[in-house]
Amino acid sequence: MTAMVRAEGIRVAYNGHPVLDGIDLEVEVGEWVGLIGPNGAGKTTLLRALAGTVPDAGSVTLGGRSVRRLSRREWSRSVALVPQHPTIPAGMRVVDYVLLGRTPHLGYFATEGAEDLAVVRRVLEEMGLVALAARRLDALSGGELQRAVLARALAQGPELLLLDEPTTSLDIGRQQEAMDLVDDLRHAGHTVVSAMHDLTIAGQFPDRLLLLSEGKVVAAGRPVEVLTPQLIERHYGAKVVVTVDTAGGVTVVPDRGLPARDQERGTATPR
């Protein structure tokens, strides 16, 4: 497989304080890479650098095209970002909101045509939102809203989908639903990079993980290679128990050091 996204030497500083300090990243077509790391590690900033909204962050190319050579509009036709806390315009209808995703495909003074409506219809069907198309955004449930935001991103027709903490504030059922949707999108040919704070979800869905800490990549590889108790303790300052299932999925839970937990693991030590 060929590298679809290649980022080299990404450096971003806010007020002289480095947020990203020389990040290199390659993502292949159809791959799902998860960004993990403690709060303030630079996950969101890296996503924004890939989205091209951080000026002079470094070299980012997409299928050989450089973010520096393309206009913001051209870049937005290939790269879509779903923010962690999207701004939800009060009173806007779902269909109008998703149509905003067609912006990079429209001329400066143009409005949407039949083709754009066809794209939006297809995306709404994929996200199961057709019946809610005329509904106001503020009348949607948390899971529906998350799908509407994802639909807007998909309406951009992106090759690369950037997701910032896509499961924040969803219950476990909606978390699973959202992650399964992203997994389907990836299998339909989208390339996905997502920032994730839930390490068990990070251990179940992405192909590869990048552990960021203080603006640097401190570990990279398959979830089993990155989600080790040692790495997590060193960078998150947390004691955890890590379980690996037969499919290669990883579960991470806090270790309270209770004897009962130790017995379940079969590693009880006499105190």
Add this chain to the structure above:
Amino acid sequence: MTTPLRASALPPRLLLVALAGLGLAVVAGVAFGAVSLPAGSMLRELLDRLPGISVDSGLGERQAAILWQIRLPRVVLAGLVGGTLAVAGAAYQGVFRNPLADPYLLGVAGGAGLGATIAIVLGASSGVLLPIAAFAGGVVAVAFTYTLGGIGSRRSTNTLILAGVAVAAFFAAVQTYVQQRSSDTVQEVFSWILGRLGTVGWSEVLVVLPFFLITAGVLVAHRRHLDVLAVGEDEAATLGVNVPRVRVVIVLAATLGTAAAVSVTGLIGFVGIVVPHLLRLLVGPSYRRLVVLSMVAGAGFLIVADLLARTVIAPAELPIGVVTAFVGAPFFAVVLRTGGRRAS
């Protein structure tokens, strides 16, 4: 699965209703006053002026003069100013994502007030010098606000709004000082500040018209951008919008129109807030509807307000700014309460 998907464009039917309302306001504004003109004769007189049509209106020479030289320019100017203030208000509210934004937000009022006061103190209470001084003052104040608030930068829009507050306060202070130094002109200054349409003729209409056309054209062309900006600067940027540039263009267009309106009529408050908000309750938040409808409804609103200003205590006239606030504020409060209840 065959329900048609439609974007929130402006339905022609809605536009026709609004235009019909505006037409009624124009007819009423021209017909009523110190001398009432029969509506039928008036319409015939207007028709008579169209090329290729000749009908006898039955209006006497004096009545025709009232119609052409006094009523019509005043109604047209009220319409242009009302439309400009309303659409500028809608645009500011969209760009700054702040429901309290009004056309005077960035210090136009303070600057124009100072310019007008200086002109009046220097003895230019009529003629072209007053509007020119007011326009210059407004533009200078807004230039200060932009420089202070750094509109072209990536700084937050709140910085710009706060800069506008500071500049407005400063210019108001200077204006008060100038006014205190020559107290014999206080009444003239106040009558300008409260807004006036009483002394206008076609020349004022010609002053405002080009600015109105620029403002209207630019804002109508950017109505979709205003919808995109509703998701915030960062997200609009990921949708391929050059946010700082679009923001500058929209704000400049709205400010230019406001400055021109203020320069000929003084400060007419409340139109830029009331009209867009009422329309939001009626037709939703999409700027594809709001921009055009704000112009039409703002024009109608100010024509009716002016009609009330010159008939309620006839033969004397109320300052139009008093009418817009006196009628607009309570009406707005009632609609917000009932509309808010329906929405929740």
